[in-house]
Amino acid sequence: MAKAIRDAYGEALAAYGAQDPRVVVLDADVSCSTKSAVFGAVCPERFFNVGIAEANMTAMAAGFAAAGKIPFVNTFAVFLTSMGLAPARLYGSYAGLPIKLAGAYGGLSDALDGPSHHSLEDVAVMRTLPNFKVFVASDEVQAAWLVKNAIEDAAPMYLRLSRDVFPRIYSQDESFREGEGKILRDGADASVLACGLMVSNALRAAEELAKEGISLRVVDLFSVKPLDEELVVRCARETGAIITAEEHGLYGGLGGAVCEVLCREAVCVPMGAVAIRDTHAECGSYQRLQKEYSLDADGIARVVRDTLRKKR
Amino acid sequence: MNLTRQEIGALNELCRQCRRDVLTVLHEKQSGHPGGSLSVCEILVTLLMKRMRVDTARPGWAGRDRLVLSKGHAAPMLYRVLAERGFFPKDELHTLRDFGSRLQGHPCMRHTPGVDLSSGPLGMGLSAALGLALGLRLDGSDARVYAVLGDGELDEGAVWEACMSGAKFKADNLCMIVDLNGVQLDGPVEQVMPQGDLREKFSAFGWHCVECDGHDVAALCGAYEQAEAVKGRPTVILAHTVKGKGVSFMENKNTWHGKAVDDESYAAAMRELEGVS
Numbered sequence: 001m002a003k004a005i006r007d008a009y010g011e012a013l014a015a016y017g018a019q020d021p022r023v024v025v026l027d028a029d030v031s032c033s034t035k036s037a038v039f040g041a042v043c044p045e046r047f048f049n050v051g052i053a054e055a056n057m058t059a060m061a062a063g064f065a066a067a068g069k070i071p072f073v074n075t076f077a078v079f080l081t082s083m084g085l086a087p088a089r090l091y092g093s094y095a096g097l098p099i100k101l102a103g104a105y106g107g108l109s110d111a112l113d114g115p116s117h118h119s120l121e122d123v124a125v126m127r128t129l130p131n132f133k134v135f136v137a138s139d140e141v142q143a144a145w146l147v148k149n150a151i152e153d154a155a156p157m158y159l160r161l162s163r164d165v166f167p168r169i170y171s172q173d174e175s176f177r178e179g180e181g182k183i184l185r186d187g188a189d190a191s192v193l194a195c196g197l198m199v200s201n202a203l204r205a206a207e208e209l210a211k212e213g214i215s216l217r218v219v220d221l222f223s224v225k226p227l228d229e230e231l232v233v234r235c236a237r238e239t240g241a242i243i244t245a246e247e248h249g250l251y252g253g254l255g256g257a258v259c260e261v262l263c264r265e266a267v268c269v270p271m272g273a274v275a276i277r278d279t280h281a282e283c284g285s286y287q288r289l290q291k292e293y294s295l296d297a298d299g300i301a302r303v304v305r306d307t308l309r310k311k312r
Numbered sequence: 313m314n315l316t317r318q319e320i321g322a323l324n325e326l327c328r329q330c331r332r333d334v335l336t337v338l339h340e341k342q343s344g345h346p347g348g349s350l351s352v353c354e355i356l357v358t359l360l361m362k363r364m365r366v367d368t369a370r371p372g373w374a375g376r377d378r379l380v381l382s383k384g385h386a387a388p389m390l391y392r393v394l395a396e397r398g399f400f401p402k403d404e405l406h407t408l409r410d411f412g413s414r415l416q417g418h419p420c421m422r423h424t425p426g427v428d429l430s431s432g433p434l435g436m437g438l439s440a441a442l443g444l445a446l447g448l449r450l451d452g453s454d455a456r457v458y459a460v461l462g463d464g465e466l467d468e469g470a471v472w473e474a475c476m477s478g479a480k481f482k483a484d485n486l487c488m489i490v491d492l493n494g495v496q497l498d499g500p501v502e503q504v505m506p507q508g509d510l511r512e513k514f515s516a517f518g519w520h521c522v523e524c525d526g527h528d529v530a531a532l533c534g535a536y537e538q539a540e541a542v543k544g545r546p547t548v549i550l551a552h553t554v555k556g557k558g559v560s561f562m563e564n565k566n567t568w569h570g571k572a573v574d575d576e577s578y579a580a581a582m583r584e585l586e587g588v589s
Binding site: 021024045046048050051053055056057058059060061062063064065066067068069071086087090091094095096 | 374378420421422428429430431432433435436437439440441442443444445446447448450451469470473474476477480481
């Protein structure tokens, strides 16, 4: 049984954080939800619950970083990247302090709480900040690696996590590198460049499309910034069509990042985008929302077919 | 630490010189914030020249006391005092706000030796100073953290979030100094956003509260000493100051918050700040 991303994150934070005295963890009264409380139970002296005060929490983290600590900042993705944005910009982006912003409940994963709690802009917002690195976890193994990597790499970072269980993609001993995408299934007709939950949805879409004789390449671009630009270009040239897939708004996220690279390199291929189109969602079950907003395997398959029609 | 009459005289003379030099640079550059630089002068001079443990040869020394100038627009005065302390040559002050200068419009920790945290956007410095203080405490350091805020800055809600956290985490190695000059960009603080009884407010938030004349160097040094003696909670020093202090026509005028110093005003200001030496 696969594990919820938040559980994998909390356990990794406790495991790696306990071993490294530089790690401090802050939360804004949602530690039982973000699972930063798992760390808090193991290392209470390095765990700081600041109450419902996201701006204060993020700026405090900068101070910890200035004292040589590695602070992990925890709350729901939507609040972290809005209330926490001003200190993230000043201290993380401008001053370069290594604050690690862990956005729990990314995308639509806080489905039933509704659009006020959905996070569909966070990747775009954080990607615009100079010096920030942006990662989107696609399964539990990768989520744990992101924690380890955040401790090892002294850069300000945004980790986009999730409340939910994602299908397991990677084996326990899989290795990852920043800026390096993963080709999870090879194909010749088109490439789906995905991140987060959309990676496993794309793999299911590929199964379905194979029955129609469509050969789909599926790539996990969990490292949205730095982006594996060489791989993006290669996928466009080798498969002749690109479909980006993200649990995020259409503007400025992974799709935007991929377009920027392909335009700059003058690689002109038919493109499709699976994303939420300039709207807020509604509340409903996570499954239902994915279906309604065409983020599920069927939705991806439809965009792939439409894109392939442009190719011919 | 009681200052001798001689020390007090020397600090006051240094403050006069700092005011002259800051206005000279602001006049030369036709840019920068005079009002809040003049009000915070004695606070920064006493902190950096008398109170804080720093090593100018090793600006990043882990054991140093930290200064967070949250009211970052007073950067010109901070730079003048950092230069006096020996972090960089005084001549460099003439590069203020120039392209390529280490002396950015607002303090930047990546550029300027002696700047422990970048600042500019108001309302965040106290939180960051608190994180610094708690981080130092985790390491068993006896270093202290000083955060200097403006009173207009207290409008920002995050300041009060930080106050609650400071009390909760018993950050007694943190000392906030509020430069209470009573004037913000658009007008008197009382008109822009009345702040009520700050002593009662900070006390209710769990802070030890000291009030003093923010232009009295001996009183400021006494307040820092008192702050260090308080255990189990952070201290706030409400330093009563005058915006534009030392130049009669700039005093208590919001119009001099961020206005360039014209030739006539500059000449008049220099006459007022002539002094005895």
